[in-house]
Amino acid sequence: MQRQGVELISSAQLAELAGVSPAQIRKDLSxxxxxxxxxxxxxxxxxxxxxxxxxGLDRQWPMALVGLxxxxxxxxxxxxxKERGFHIAAVFDxxxxxxxxxxxxxxxxxPERISHELxxxxxxxxxxxxxxxxxxxxxxxxxxxxxxxxxxxxxxTLSAPPEVHVxxxxxxVHLQHMVYYxxxxxx
Amino acid sequence: MQRQGVELISSAQLAELAGVSPAQIRKDLSxxxxxxxxxxxxxxxxxxxxxxxxxGLDRQWPMALVGLxxxxxxxxxxxxxKERGFHIAAVFDxxxxxxxxxxxxxxxxxPERISHELxxxxxxxxxxxxxxxxxxxxxxxxxxxxxxxxxxxxxxTLSAPPEVHVxxxxxxVHLQHMVYYxxxxxx
Numbered sequence: 001m002q003r004q005g006v007e008l009i010s011s012a013q014l015a016e017l018a019g020v021s022p023a024q025i026r027k028d029l030s031x032x033x034x035x036x037x038x039x040x041x042x043x044x045x046x047x048x049x050x051x052x053x054x055x056g057l058d059r060q061w062p063m064a065l066v067g068l069x070x071x072x073x074x075x076x077x078x079x080x081x082k083e084r085g086f087h088i089a090a091v092f093d094x095x096x097x098x099x100x101x102x103x104x105x106x107x108x109x110x111p112e113r114i115s116h117e118l119x120x121x122x123x124x125x126x127x128x129x130x131x132x133x134x135x136x137x138x139x140x141x142x143x144x145x146x147x148x149x150x151x152x153x154x155x156x157t158l159s160a161p162p163e164v165h166v167x168x169x170x171x172x173v174h175l176q177h178m179v180y181y182x183x184x185x186x187x
Numbered sequence: 188m189q190r191q192g193v194e195l196i197s198s199a200q201l202a203e204l205a206g207v208s209p210a211q212i213r214k215d216l217s218x219x220x221x222x223x224x225x226x227x228x229x230x231x232x233x234x235x236x237x238x239x240x241x242x243g244l245d246r247q248w249p250m251a252l253v254g255l256x257x258x259x260x261x262x263x264x265x266x267x268x269k270e271r272g273f274h275i276a277a278v279f280d281x282x283x284x285x286x287x288x289x290x291x292x293x294x295x296x297x298p299e300r301i302s303h304e305l306x307x308x309x310x311x312x313x314x315x316x317x318x319x320x321x322x323x324x325x326x327x328x329x330x331x332x333x334x335x336x337x338x339x340x341x342x343x344t345l346s347a348p349p350e351v352h353v354x355x356x357x358x359x360v361h362l363q364h365m366v367y368y369x370x371x372x373x374x
Contacts, residue, residue, distance in 0.1 A: 054367075055363055055366070055367055055370075056363075056366045056367055056369065056370030056371070057363065057366070061362070061366055061369075063362075069261070070257050070258075070260040070261040070264065071257075071258075071261035073257040074256070074257040074258035074261050075358070077257065078342065078358065079319060079342050080342030080357065080358070080359050081358075081359060084359045084363075085366075086359060086362055124369055125362065125365070125366075125369075127358075132266060148369055149362070149365035149366065149368070149369055151358060151361055151362060151365070155265065155266050155267030165364075165365040165368050165369075167361035167362075167364060167365060169356060169358060169361065170267065171262070171265065171267070171268075171314075171338060171356060172267050172268060172271045172273060174338055174354035174356065175248070175250075175273055175312065175336070175338060175354075176242055176243075176244065176271075177352075177354060178312070178336035178338070178352040178354055179242065179243045179244070179248055179272075179312075179336065180241075180242055180243055181336075181352055182243065182248075182311055182312075182335055182336055182352075183242075183243030184243070
């Protein structure tokens with residue numbers, strides 16, 4: 001909206017864009033203060049700035065990527081991180097052919113360096129892109145090295161202490177959502 | 188639970204595993220019929236079979252993958268599809284070096300074949316793994332070829348007619364969830 005030069009937006013418009021109800025928008029935002037004016041809607045610039053602050057996106061978050069197979073390489077080149085406050089600050093792989101290679105401005109390091117490098121670089125976010133059989137041990141190593149948030153691409157459920165946040169990228173969950181509709185709303 | 192030999196499960200146990208409230212479990216399931224018995228809980232085997240049927244997962248869904256860069260290759264080798272009812276039945280890429288190559292039991296085809304191959308193979312699900320600047324035109328082509336569900340890996344929001352379901356794999360959304368907690372619950 002800001003990029004399109006829109007200055008004010010109503011909860012109804014926000015609701016339509018977000019796919020929820022206007023009441024939900026107003027309720028959710030009210031948890032964090034007063035952002036809108038009755039009858040005029042929300043100031044786009046102000047609301048965006050406040051949302052960025054609330055979500056903790058007003059800073060850059062360095063991340064460690066573990067695993068440089070096809071998936072890890074795709075993640076390295078993913079175009080959506082930087083502009084939204086995230087960047088990969090360290091890369092690890094156990095393959096001797098990959099260790100020491102330069103990728104962008106990073107050098108691939110062996111997993112044994114994780115416990116040294118992560119605290120040094122104040123990295124609290126780890127991305128797991130290793131084969132499923134290695135994912136849990138990598139997650140354990142990340143947690144021992146100070147990581148508090150893990151984005152898991154491996155198709156297994158990771159165990160982690162309750163204070164560590166784990167989210168899984170699971171394409172099948174998305175497919176299942178959609179298939180439900182294909183099945184129940186035949187063309 | 189079934190694999191572990193568990194025969195009965197309570198809504199409280201299901202709720203804990205799913206990270207929601209027991210009341211939510213009971214309410215959600217009640218939309219589809221009566222699955223549990225007051226006091227004894229749910230029969231694991233029966234509940235699983237019913238959930239599979241409700242979710243439309245009692246069949247194999249063929250999918251078309253468009254884009255065979257690092258990401259597309261990772262998707263080709265993703266281990267989580269088959270056992271959950273999905274498989275890639277056709278692969279497309281515009282790179283002349285890739286067209287005609289054999290990957291598993293599939294041969295890479297040029298995007299011009301999409302409108303012919305998808306109806307022929309009754310493919311209703313498309314996976315978009317092309318660079319962001321090509322994603323919308325690929326999505327349009329998929330929709331014109333009969334696709335009704337699109338899983339989008341490109342870091343852009345795709346437009347599609349309302350009858351086509353689009354879900355986006357967006358790692359940053361997951362990161363933002365977690366960062367909210369890192370920010371507001373400092374160690």
